Amino acid sequence: MYRTARRASGGAALLLAATLVLAACGPQSQGGDDSTEESTSEGESESGDLMIVPSVQIDIDGAEVPAAEAGEPVDPAGDGSAECAEGTAIAVAGAFTGPNAALGLNIQYGAQLAVDAFNEANAGCQVELKPFDTEGDPQKATQVAPQIVSDDAVIGLLGPAFSGETAATGDVFNQAGLLSLTASATNPDLTGNGWTNFFRGLANDAVQGPSVAKYMTETLGYTSVCVVADNSDYGIGLAEQITSGLGDAANADCAPEVKTGDKDFSAAVQIISGSEADAVFYSGYYAEAAPFVQGLRDGGVDLPFVSADGVNDPQFVSQAGSSSQGAILSCPCGPAPEDFAATYEDANGQAPGVYSTEGYDLATIMLTGIASGVSDRAGLIDYVKDYSGEGLARQYEWDDTGELTSALIWIYEVE
């Protein structure tokens, strides 16, 4: 008996391991045929064809702004004559591990492209990009921040990535006089702290929210919108801005809350399907938005689906499939130009995600500063303060508080 028991359980364990490992090898050979031959779903277009396509640029009133006629974006490579001290470095801080790692990595990869291009062109100035992982956790960030500050080689910081950790560590960088150039922290309050070192490389939620809200009511003509918010800092903040921007068009009876990490949205779908709304705005991230929009469509709700930068990620389309078709996604981030996207994909094995272009642009700004002869922290802050130039995503120029002077929002559509 004893021996059979052992054999049985040993066998079971083996089976477990075998199934899991085999499964990983299986689809590479079979998956291809399968999707082409057999996966015809609902007679709609296949998800493989769907893409997030930039459509228009809007201002704070929701009005369309003609595409920027501005010239060439600044090239991080410069003229190849930059000289700087050996060991000059810029830091990038954000979540590179943990559940929020995707956003941090997008920024890091974007910035790395700029740094690589710079280093390749400028033999006399090799800049290192030093990543500091905060896991997106404010307490962790308070331990990492002193580390960044005390690293004398670091003359500028790209980050922190999230609003929470930025709030927790802002004082550290401000007192150290270290440039803090964020590519993704969009909480409007951050620039109200009187920090002189903090600049935001994109529109904050106070711009995105009203812009998109006005775009929905004025341009798209919705009269009753269900605003669905997740419980993240970003989701709540944006939902507040959207709701107040929508005014009467925000459907007060239809504002279900969901949680990051939720997988099942039947209750929210039920609330929406029972309402008289004519559109749904989702304030949160793609990980929840994809199953959410799927749940909507499965539940027979065909209302237009609008969301913002947290959802504006290729993953959203690939996970939601045909349910994502027609979704309208805003983003303070600009579209990645095709050649940038190609280089990025070559280097990182994945398409640029949200904030990749910001990471690239902001790193480029710091690199041009270094190329122009800036060699210390104070100098870089001054350089950024007075900077004005074109990036991949937009025109960069900051006001006294550290916000962009002209912050426009891009509208994308899944088609």
Place this chain on the structure above:
Amino acid sequence: MSTTTPATPPSLPPAGRTATKDRPHGGVGDRFRLWWDALARPTQWLVGVPFLLFMAAVPLLNIPVLTTQGTDFGGVMAQFGMIALIAIGLNVVVGQAGLLDLGYVGFYAIGAYTVAILTSPDSPWNQTGDGMWLSREWAWLAALPVAVAITAISGLILGSPTLRLRGDYLAIVTLGFGEIVRLLADNLDELTGGGQGLRGVAYPRAGVTEDLPSGVFSAGNASGAVNSGVWWYWVSLVFIVVTLLFVGNLERSRVGRAWVAIREDEDAAEIMGVPTFRFKLWAFIIGASIGGAAGALYAGQVQFVIPTNFNIINSVLFLCAVVLGGQGNKLGVILGAFIVVYVPNFFLGRQTLFGIPIDGDEIASYKYLFFGIALVVLMIFRPQGIIPARQKLLTYGRELYVAARRSAARAAGRAPGRTEAAATTSGKESS
């Protein structure tokens, strides 16, 4: 001859229950304990105080391998201080009274949120600022006792219905409680800021200079050897010492004996006149208030609270510190807390270890896997932890222990013949 002698002929039954194999094995901890116990009180102070000073100086000494690379060492030590405090509190509940509390993070959260709700400008009940009751300078210190009191009350509220449950049920119910606290923090967004958290929590304004306009405890005090992390570490050291004194007083009293009796055999304890429910409740309340104090420290240091920091995974991490170090042993659980906090940070950002190239970040990210394995392996092979508990449960009577030690030493001197005697007893050993 005493008159008691006839009643008590000292006949030992042959079955000597020495039970060597299931007795907690000694090792370094025991040796240290023997040495320590033998010292006189003043000598203990003479040894203890410099050791404490050394511990306080650790973040300043910049010890080569010890100092972390990827994160600020002062910050790591500050976190260690808080987790150590938590471990001491959880140890009262788990180690001493034997109540498995998987929702301990809930008390930590309540402590942190109490301070934040009272002092954060984002909170509707903010008591700081113009025309309010608390000045920014003293707000943290004033909120601290409130936090401790409120967590103590919440321990009472949670404990009074649930402590009548059996041990394993209690574990699950407390787990549920921990989750409920986090979900409340998440859902009551009018009060707690929900997922946005509460910013700008007050901290002690001390050591304000021109360079440091917001004092040494501010997160802004980041450069130099004595940064805010070090200051918070020192504050937690003070908390730890005070807590250890109080918990030690309790341990060497009726209360500590009641706890251990409950842990050993609850029914027997009750029949021996121990009001078990009352003392379990006390254990819960005391554990909770220590957790609350740690939460208040956290809120002050990070100056920002958000529900995700109070995940259930932290409860298990705390438990890991207690189990790893040695349930019931106060110094052991502090060591456990150090391991739990320090080891992942040690690897973070480290590319080489003793010349061998390693991917420290990768290793650090496996921490929960390693801690999980450590829990399982410890439970199977060494359930008593690294430093097993030998609690002293009596306020007086040290002379008895010293006498026993002396006579043991005398007996050890009689080396010849003892093996023979041992053989005869061990041969008759009962199971």
Place this chain on the structure above:
Amino acid sequence: MSTHDPGGIGAGSEHGDEHLAASGRADSEAADHYLPGADVDEPALIDVEEVRPELADPQLVDALVAPDRAVHARMGEPLLQMQGVTVRFGGLVALDDVTFDIRRGEILGLIGPNGAGKTTAFNAMTGVYRPTSGTVMFDGASLGKAKRFSITQRGIARTFQNIRLFNEMTALENVVVGTDARHRTSVPGALFRTSRHRREERDAIDRAMALLEFVGVGGRATEKARNLSYGDQRRLEIARALATEPKLLCLDEPAAGFNPAEKESLMGLIRHIRDDGYTVLLIEHDMRLVRGVTDRIVVLEFGRVIAEGTPDEVTNDPKVIAAYLGVPDAPESEETTDAPA
């Protein structure tokens, strides 16, 4: 003198052997973990008289062991009354209308064959079970719904058939837990070490050491309970129960697993306890022991009282002989299954 004084005049050869064996054991344990010559991790025997000279005075020991001698005054009055006590478990009637008294200052034996309800009666008295009907009166008041710990505080203490000591505590600490039942300091007092707390702690240790000496385990006061010999563990249980200053001491088969010599000494101890003013209830299988030590005996069978009287009366009662003594060797077989070997 202390019974464990190795140099004592009265120490016979038996004593000496025991000491050798005992210290040898401590050493062998030490040898398991440490290099030869290193310190020993388990305390060995304590020379109690050296540490606590005052305990050499038996009068003082007795005074400490039995501080409340007033009980002698009302000798013979009922202390505990079982009045028609019935205990049911589901359909099973474990005790059926049981009525008997325990009188002050006596040693009462409660006997009966296996499953007769002895332990159930015992548990009904000590609050482990609540009677389905009937009442248990103690010292003039019903035990009613009193909590188990408060029953102890009212003056009933017990030992356990299968020893239930606090194994990780030392012998001394085990006994001090018993004395705690009479203490009034709680968390605040202990937290700030009030004077009452310090007085109670000091008194507790004095009394506990006296109790350990009284039952003959004084030399092993600092040994963990689990490391004591089986006989010492039984004695320690008695000391712990006495520590709660009971009016009634209930012993649940205290001689289980003892050899005749040990039983003999236990009988002496029980008598001494009674002489100190305690009332004793004894549950025991061994008729010889029961007959030798008790003043009265109550016999249970199938949950009912079938006989009550002096040892001689009971042992000559035909009902009892039929029910209990008629089965030869029953006590012996019982003993072997109970013995922890």
Place this chain on the structure above:
Amino acid sequence: MPALADALLTSATAGPLVHQSLIDFNIAGLGRNFWGLTVEGLTYGAIYALVAVGYTLVYGVLRLINFAHSEVFMLGMFGQYATLMLLGFSPSGNAYDKGILLTVLYLGIAMLGGMAVAGGAAVGLERVAYRPLRRRNAPSLVFLITAIGMSFVLQEFVHFVLPRLTGGTLGGVNAQQPIRLVQPEVQFSIFGAPVTNVTLVIIGSALVLAVAVDLFVNRSPFGRGIRAVAQDPVTATLMGVSRERVIMLTFLIGGILAGAAALLYTLRVPNGIIYSGGFVLGIKAFSAAVLGGIGNLRGALLGGLLLGVMENYGQVVFGTEWRDVVAFVLLIVVLMFRPTGILGESLGRARA
């Protein structure tokens, strides 16, 4: 500090500072959607019930809360997912459309895969973690801490190690991209509540499995062994029942049902396949087991369905974000007022 208390009081009663309703009560919503919510709740309840059986059987036999059972369920999700990949399916945003017959066949195979992995994991868990403790006669607290440790180990295995073994295809920090074989479609309505094909499959399969396991435990010789050990391990051993074998069988049955539940769950929640996806569901299933009476097989089934329904009502009445709180509070309330659950505790006595 009375001043502070005053301030707290005034700000609490002052109104504008604190929104009048920290929690909204929406009783009307419950009435409006009552039947729809019931159907939805039963769907979840059926899944809870199947997982709860694992807790209840192990508890009945070993008096042990197998805290890591939630991870067995999680591995079951990965097992059925891996099986689908072996069958040639790849993750896609859209549902495959294979026709009823083939879909049922594929689902059946996937369910077997999930059962095999979960069953194997449960037995392996017993062998690796619990048996050494049983040998050492460890106290229940030690079992529980070990179970928590194993729960961590299994989660982190899928979180970090599995993606390495499978080249990133399985496991990792993010949820698996769903493979959907069934597109939910409304089949008919009961009292105005739409019933989808997914709901039908889940409730139907769960019922069949529940009846099967009930028959197995009550009628088969193996089941008799289980009940015997649950009732009185010593006597059962004396009567020739192998305790170790019964224990293994118990874990196996629990694991198999968790594997089946895993497939049903992913039908309903295709995005739920993630390393952390079992944890909360496990606690809920445990609550279900307690609700029905832990150690009682039919109690687990009843408790599961009840919990699913009540949780669903709760999330409409209090708001969707309170869903988990409803389940946890229910657990605490049950334990406080009727710790033996609705049907009583014993596996043996309550005729399982």
